[in-house]
Amino acid sequence: MIKRKESSVNLENEKALAAECPFIFALSLMGKRWKPAILWKMTEGIYRFGEMKRAIPQISEKMLTQHLRELESDGLITRTVYHEMPLRVEYALTEFGTSLQPILKQLNTWGEKAQNIKNTMPK
Amino acid sequence: MIKRKESSVNLENEKALAAECPFIFALSLMGKRWKPAILWKMTEGIYRFGEMKRAIPQISEKMLTQHLRELESDGLITRTVYHEMPLRVEYALTEFGTSLQPILKQLNTWGEKAQNIKNTMPK
DNA sequence: TGTGGTAGTTACCAAAAAGTAAGTATATGA
DNA sequence: TCATATACTTACTTTTTGGTAACTACCACA
Numbered sequence: 590m591i592k593r594k595e596s597s598v599n600l601e602n603e604k605a606l607a608a609e610c611p612f613i614f615a616l617s618l619m620g621k622r623w624k625p626a627i628l629w630k631m632t633e634g635i636y637r638f639g640e641m642k643r644a645i646p647q648i649s650e651k652m653l654t655q656h657l658r659e660l661e662s663d664g665l666i667t668r669t670v671y672h673e674m675p676l677r678v679e680y681a682l683t684e685f686g687t688s689l690q691p692i693l694k695q696l697n698t699w700g701e702k703a704q705n706i707k708n709t710m711p712k
Numbered sequence: 713m714i715k716r717k718e719s720s721v722n723l724e725n726e727k728a729l730a731a732e733c734p735f736i737f738a739l740s741l742m743g744k745r746w747k748p749a750i751l752w753k754m755t756e757g758i759y760r761f762g763e764m765k766r767a768i769p770q771i772s773e774k775m776l777t778q779h780l781r782e783l784e785s786d787g788l789i790t791r792t793v794y795h796e797m798p799l800r801v802e803y804a805l806t807e808f809g810t811s812l813q814p815i816l817k818q819l820n821t822w823g824e825k826a827q828n829i830k831n832t833m834p835k
Numbered sequence: 836t837g838t839g840g841t842a843g844t845t846a847c848c849a850a851a852a853a854g855t856a857a858g859t860a861t862a863t864g865a
Numbered sequence: 866t867c868a869t870a871t872a873c874t875t876a877c878t879t880t881t882t883g884g885t886a887a888c889t890a891c892c893a894c895a
Contacts, residue, residue, distance in 0.1 A: 599850060599883055602770050603745075611823030612748050612816055618826055620743050622726075622853075625735050638872055647725050649854060654873060664829055674862045675871040685829065692818050693735055699815055700734030703741055706787055706808065722853055722880055745883075761842055772884060777843060797892045798841040 618663045619689060623648050624656050628682070631666065632690055635681045665689070741786045742812060746771050747779050751805070754789065755813055758804045788812070 607614040619628060623645060630636060630644050642653055657680060660666045665686035671677040730737040742751060746768060753759060753767050765776055780803055783789045788809035794800040 597850060597883095598885090602883085605770065606745075606749065610749060610752070610820075611827055612752070612820040613823070614827055615819045615823030616739075616743050616748070618823075620739055622729075625739070626729065626733060629733070629735070639870090642872095647728065650873070651855085651875090652853065655853095663826075664833075670872095675869090676861075676873095678872065685826075688825075689822060692815070692822055695815050695818065696738045697733075697735040699812060700736070700738030700741075702811075703786075703808075704734055704737055710787075720854090720880060725853085762840090765842095772886095773843070774845090774885085775883070778883095793842095798839090799843090799891070801842065 618665065619660075621656070621659075623652055624660065625693070627653075627656055627660065628665065628686065628689065629693065631680065631682050631686070632693075635679050638678050638680070641680065660686070741788065742783075744779070744782075746775055747783065748816065750776075750779055750783065751788065751809065751812065752816065754803065754805050754809070755816075758802050761801050761803070764803065783809070 603617075607617050619625060626645050626648075627641065630641060636644070638653070638657075641657075642648065642650065645653075657666065657668065661668050661680075664683060666680050666682055669679045669681070671679070726740075730740050742748060749768050749771075750764065753764060759767070761776070761780075764780075765771065765773065768776075780789065780791065784791050784803075787806055790804050790806055792802045792804070794802070
């Protein structure tokens, strides 16, 4: 679905880093653009596709689908389809996804500190 | 030095996310390509430009310079020039940069778990 | 005058990520 | 038969990131 060359220095570097450094591997799972926002929202509970779209208004449907699919295949969330009409699809954190929560909180706290530093020392 | 349009939906989205979510702001400071590797190495102590280059062989001089400059302007590391011959430039973590260490470790641990899950459940 | 060492800088190009907009599928109800 | 609702797909384009390779500046030493 996402077209990528099978080899390029760029990709090889990324792979090598993710393989040798678990931290970078972790970032590859949850550190892309809208993923933190999605994961953050989901700590509140189950979300439907449309609900998440409304919860993060700037995200495009394409990016939302793409990120949800990746999070699912990486084992962070589950996707459940209810064959009703209109269709209902629910997304929820897995246990593994939930285990990220305390780390997200810590990084969030650190990020707040960083924002303050930036604001008190402009330029 | 780094050319970026002053406005684009892409950039505006990134800014908005970083402003409202400290977690994403944190990622923008330390989550790019070689930065975790650089920060990780530096927890061992002071590094010279050339030492870091040899410590992370795949990194190009361009990316190393760029990341070091960004880490410096974001207050995570210091850059000290010694006007000797040959020139000596030393990079070291600031207190703020050091405060990231426990979080890096936690995410690292989580990443290891994720790697194991991936390896035990291929496909 | 030329070679070597440190620490970069620069221009150019390839690759990847993200955005846009229009289209798909399924079924209900007017 | 048309409009509505949900949940996507797809083709295409723009923007951003990363890599390559050649070049700069400073000075020491032979």
